[in-house]
Amino acid sequence: MSSIIVFGAGGRAGRRVVTEALRRGHRVTAVVRDPAKHGDLGGTVVSGDVTDTATIAALAAGHDAAVNAAARLDVPAAEFFPAAARALSDGLAKADVPRLVAIGIGTTLEVTPGVAVHDAADFPAEYRAFSLGHAAQIDVLRAGGLDWVLLVPPPTLLDDTTGGTGSYRTGAETVLPAGAALFPYADLAVAVVDEIDRPRHHRAIIAVGPLAEPGNAEGGEADHGQ
Secondary structure, X not given: OOEEEEEOOOOHHXXXXXXXXXXXXXXXXXXXXXXXXXXXXXXXXXXXXOOOHHHHHHHHOOOOEEEEOOOOOOOOHHHHHHHHHHHHHHHHHHOOOOEEEEEOOHHHOEEEOOEEHHHOOOOOHHHHHHHHHHHHHHXXXXXXXXXXXXXXXXXXXXXXXXXOOOOEEEOOOEOOOOOOOOOEHHHHHHHHHHHHHOOOOOOEEEEEEOOOOOOOXXXXXXXXXX
């Protein structure tokens, strides 16, 4: 059993990660901005700011790994995501927490070498700043000494209505071929907790998505979770 702290535990991805980690018997600290709004969350629910180094260091002490699923829509993305990455890199190091599994956004993945989804000519301008903000955290993570992995789901809506399949596939930094259905948050959570239980990727950006269609082996390595 591991001790896992989840930042952004009140969001769609974070909730699923908490549920999956608890299902496997892990001890979970769920960090949200306002615990009173999240009485249905499992684990130990606490208030915290993912951009504050001292808060992270205090809350994360005694945990084996951290997950970052936090996002803010009321703060410019170019400020929030790099600030969170810096605070996590420094705070987790101070707390002696060796592993960070963070969740990215699919529009930062590449469609061709060196060209991200958000760089395409037809990409909606109103969403580009948010995607660029997400991407800005990568340089911060690379500059630090933490063992991290950024798991990035497809650049589409994710399915928040099903329990998932328990399966997924991984690739490199490029968009994986689309599956027949939307990728479930529940399967993204399986991939996140797998990277804590069985770390396979280190200081890397990893695309994660639904399994390939039958007969199509393209698109990375399949994994059926734990």
